[in-house]
Amino acid sequence: NAGVTQTPKFQVLKTGQSMTLQCAQDMNHNSMYWYRQDPGMGLRLIYYSASEGTTDKGEVPNGYNVSRLNKREFSLRLESAAPSQTSVYFCASRGQNNQPQHFGDGTRLSIL
Amino acid sequence: SQELEQSPQSLIVQEGKNLTINCTSSKTLYGLYWYKQKYGEGLIFLMMLQKGGEEKSHEKITAKLDEKKQQSSLHITASQPSHAGTYLCGADRSSNYQLIWGAGTKLIIKP
Numbered sequence: 001n002a003g004v005t006q007t008p009k010f011q012v013l014k015t016g017q018s019m020t021l022q023c024a025q026d027m028n029h030n031s032m033y034w035y036r037q038d039p040g041m042g043l044r045l046i047y048y049s050a051s052e053g054t055t056d057k058g059e060v061p062n063g064y065n066v067s068r069l070n071k072r073e074f075s076l077r078l079e080s081a082a083p084s085q086t087s088v089y090f091c092a093s094r095g096q097n098n099q100p101q102h103f104g105d106g107t108r109l110s111i112l
Numbered sequence: 113s114q115e116l117e118q119s120p121q122s123l124i125v126q127e128g129k130n131l132t133i134n135c136t137s138s139k140t141l142y143g144l145y146w147y148k149q150k151y152g153e154g155l156i157f158l159m160m161l162q163k164g165g166e167e168k169s170h171e172k173i174t175a176k177l178d179e180k181k182q183q184s185s186l187h188i189t190a191s192q193p194s195h196a197g198t199y200l201c202g203a204d205r206s207s208n209y210q211l212i213w214g215a216g217t218k219l220i221i222k223p
Contacts, residue, residue: 004154030208035213038165040215041203041215042200042213042214042215043200043212043213048209048210050209051132058210060202086198090154090155092155093211097204097209098142098204099160100157100160101145101148101157101202101211102157103154103155103156104153104154105153106153106154
């Protein structure tokens with residue numbers, strides 16, 4: 001009963017390093033999302049994918065890229081990490097527009 | 113400013129007491145979702161409301177959406193330590209794929 005799986009759970013990077021956060025869902029959902037959560041800021045949408053083969057920018061896309069590899073997988077890439085990208089990153093998926101989003105457990109990312 | 117305003121930002125309640133958390137928008141909401149998040153964990157879906165005047169309950173938690181579909185409340189009866197965490201509301205504003213989110217209400221239950 002996996003739902004939405006994110007890897008890794010924790011990561012420490014140095015400024016300028018790159019990395020990819022992985023997300024996979026096994027619920028056959030069409031839409032997938034990447035959020036960041038910072039204290040006092042709530043959830044902010046980075047990118048989303050309404051369906052396989054499409055991606056769109058959210059509220060805070062700068063410094064990130066995404067790939068919707070197939071219907072199950074949606075990855076988030078930081079090309080050149082900056083301390084401002086220290087955050088908790090959540091992936092979510094959704095079957096239809098009038099249904100709830102389902103979240104992974106998050107990736108806690110620190111950039112030094 | 114948040115498009116969805118949650119109040120209060122934080123709440124400390126004696127175990128056994130009732131409490132209410134509110135989520136308000138200046139625009140009509142097409143769907144309203146309540147989630148709970150424990151510290152260091154992901155968001156767990158609680159309930160979804162779509163129709164004006166709708167009310168749903170699960171165990172000791174009741175969520176309501178007003179007739180104008182601009183305000184929702186989450187009411188917990190006889191609070192328990194297991195209710196502690198942060199509660200977030202999310203909402204559809206139109207037919208697009210994105211949700212808007214409140215900033216969350218942190219609930220602490222005093223034994």
